[in-house]
Amino acid sequence: MTDNSADTEMLLQVRSIGKNFGGVRALDHVNFDLKSGEVHVLFGENGAGKSTLINILAGAIRPDEGTIELSQKPVSLESVHEARRQGIAAVFQEFSLASELTVEENIFLGSEETTGIVLNKRKMRDTASEIVNRLGFDIPPRAQVSSLSRAQQQMTEIAKAMLTNPKILILDEPTSSLTEREVNQLFELMEVLQSEEVAIIYITHRVAEIRQVGDRVTVLRDGRYIDTVDAKSTSQQELVELMTGRSIGEFFPEVSFKPSDVCLALKNLTTRNKSVIDVSLEVRSGEIVGLAGLVGCGKSEIGRACFGIEPIERGEVEFLGETLNHLDPNSNLKRGLSYVPPDRRREGLLLDRPTRENISLASLDLATMSTKAVLHRSSERVITHNLAERMRVTPLALEKDANTYSGGNQQKILLSKYIARKNKVFILDEPTIGVDVGAKAEVYEFLASLAAEGVAVLLISSELPEILNMSNRVYVIRSGTVQAHFEGQEISEENLLNAFFSESAQGNTIRSATP
Numbered sequence: 298m299t300d301n302s303a304d305t306e307m308l309l310q311v312r313s314i315g316k317n318f319g320g321v322r323a324l325d326h327v328n329f330d331l332k333s334g335e336v337h338v339l340f341g342e343n344g345a346g347k348s349t350l351i352n353i354l355a356g357a358i359r360p361d362e363g364t365i366e367l368s369q370k371p372v373s374l375e376s377v378h379e380a381r382r383q384g385i386a387a388v389f390q391e392f393s394l395a396s397e398l399t400v401e402e403n404i405f406l407g408s409e410e411t412t413g414i415v416l417n418k419r420k421m422r423d424t425a426s427e428i429v430n431r432l433g434f435d436i437p438p439r440a441q442v443s444s445l446s447r448a449q450q451q452m453t454e455i456a457k458a459m460l461t462n463p464k465i466l467i468l469d470e471p472t473s474s475l476t477e478r479e480v481n482q483l484f485e486l487m488e489v490l491q492s493e494e495v496a497i498i499y500i501t502h503r504v505a506e507i508r509q510v511g512d513r514v515t516v517l518r519d520g521r522y523i524d525t526v527d528a529k530s531t532s533q534q535e536l537v538e539l540m541t542g543r544s545i546g547e548f549f550p551e552v553s554f555k556p557s558d559v560c561l562a563l564k565n566l567t568t569r570n571k572s573v574i575d576v577s578l579e580v581r582s583g584e585i586v587g588l589a590g591l592v593g594c595g596k597s598e599i600g601r602a603c604f605g606i607e608p609i610e611r612g613e614v615e616f617l618g619e620t621l622n623h624l625d626p627n628s629n630l631k632r633g634l635s636y637v638p639p640d641r642r643r644e645g646l647l648l649d650r651p652t653r654e655n656i657s658l659a660s661l662d663l664a665t666m667s668t669k670a671v672l673h674r675s676s677e678r679v680i681t682h683n684l685a686e687r688m689r690v691t692p693l694a695l696e697k698d699a700n701t702y703s704g705g706n707q708q709k710i711l712l713s714k715y716i717a718r719k720n721k722v723f724i725l726d727e728p729t730i731g732v733d734v735g736a737k738a739e740v741y742e743f744l745a746s747l748a749a750e751g752v753a754v755l756l757i758s759s760e761l762p763e764i765l766n767m768s769n770r771v772y773v774i775r776s777g778t779v780q781a782h783f784e785g786q787e788i789s790e791e792n793l794l795n796a797f798f799s800e801s802a803q804g805n806t807i808r809s810a811t812p
């Protein structure tokens with residue numbers, strides 16, 4: 298629709314934008330428009346071009362062709378600062394925080410140039426606390442960013458974007474590692490902003506969120522504009538069909554569990570920083586055990602403690618009946634214990650190395666890859682290619698550096714890296730962050746196949762559907778302790794949410810937590 302009356306209410310108009318990365322056509326003549334006060338969802342598969350488009354709007358990259366108009370005036374968004382000055386702020390998919398600085402320092406980082414105001418420390422503190430309070434987020438303003446969980450870092454990014462009171466706020470998968478409560482806080486904030494006529498561009502792979510927060514949805518596929526539809530009246534099914542160009546059947550696989558021996562047992566585990574307190578749990582061969590709970594409840598730290606990343610004060614980690622004394626990721630990996638971290642950029646991938654190397658890195662010592670420390674290039678190529686194909690990494694051009702891949706595809710590369718090794722135990726922390734609905738099904742199939750092969754899987758996740766549909770048993774973590782344990786039919790949304798929030802959860806208590 299391009300009649301004049303519609304045009305006048307347009308805050309932003311993008312016409313025929315194109316962007317190439319080497320041989321890859323990331324955006325091909327894409328149109329997009331945004332009205333004041335609307336939430337406009339960008340939807341598309343991994344690699345469809347969503348982040349590329351918003352990176353252009355946020356001034357982070359330059360388009361090869363096309364025009365951008367802000368309030369009917371052509372603009373050239375040469376830098377992130379320039380975009381911010383024009384009223385466009387973004388929360389990027391991959392965080393841009395300086396990890397050695399504090400939350401408040403990060404919120405203000407680089408803002409002197411955009412706001413033109415130099416603030417004293419005191420004023421900075423007050424403003425930072427004000428923003429964080431307004432958002433209702435639980436983040437300590439003086440904490441160093443490196444000490445925060447992924448979710449807290451995500452909240453810090455959002456606070457940072459809010460500093461300049463943008464007219465257009467871009468959120469690239471802001472809820473990917475938040476749980477219910479934080480997501481609701483963010484949604485409330487979005488409503489307030491909407492009432493203040495702020496326009497929001499929202500990217501998500503959680504299809505259910507689209508109707509909840511969106512007004513309109515623009516669907517991209519392979520860098521091309523497909524359609525713009527109404528968010529409230531378009532069904533999830535229709536959206537997924539627009540996104541993939543095909544219909545998607547069953548989403549979660551049938552998982553049949555045949556649990557046998559205990560492979561991994563934590564005994565009264567307490568970490569030095571008390572993020573985990575007296576946790577005992579078991580994971581058996583042939584089952585998937587879910588670890589659920591709110592952001593910051595300590596579920597992530599449990600996984601990290603098993604790998605020596607989180608120092609342990611008391612308690613034991615047992616693997617196949619043997620107490621592990623030296624916990625570190627590499628020796629664990631060689632023993633048969635794999636840990637897939639939630640932060641693919643910080644702990645998982647070497648971004649400026651070829652994708653092939655990233656995938657083979659965790660299994661170079663295996664006989665299939667090398668003999669007597671001599672790497673077999675051709676078998677490395679074949680093996681990594683097959684793994685990446687299984688995980689549907691696109692494009693399948695593994696000599697390209699990992700950072701040339703879209704966010705969701707980087708996540709698939711990370712998973713490929715770990716599945717290269719057929720280990721006895723897998724601990725996965727938020728394995729589907731940023732992965733599109735089609736490819737998620739692939740990841741779930743893979744987890745189910747691990748369980749069927751007798752692998753023990755500990756699935757740490759903030760995605761409730763994932764926990765509900767994939768787990769044989771679930772431990773709910775609250776304030777660093779095991780709050781409840783559910784098995785089989787007891788694993789319901791209601792039971793889990795009760796345990797997340799209430800002091801004395803219904804269902805089984807910790808006393809029956811051992812299977």
Ligand SMILES: Nc1ncnc2c1ncn2[C@@H]1O[C@H](COP(=O)(O)OP(=O)(O)OP(=O)(O)O)[C@@H](O)[C@H]1O
Pocket residue numbers: 318319321322323341342343344345346347348349350390691692700701702703704705706731733
């Ligand atoms: N710096 C880069 N160098 C080369 N190719 C790139 C670069 N950045 C993006 N691409 C390519 O551009 C295409 C679009 O990527 P983009 O990151 O925009 O996808 P996306 O829709 O955000 O996907 P996701 O849901 O996985 O985040 C992909 O094929 C990607 O591999």
Ligand SMILES: [Mg+2]
Pocket residue numbers: 347348349390703704705
């Ligand atoms: Mg992206």
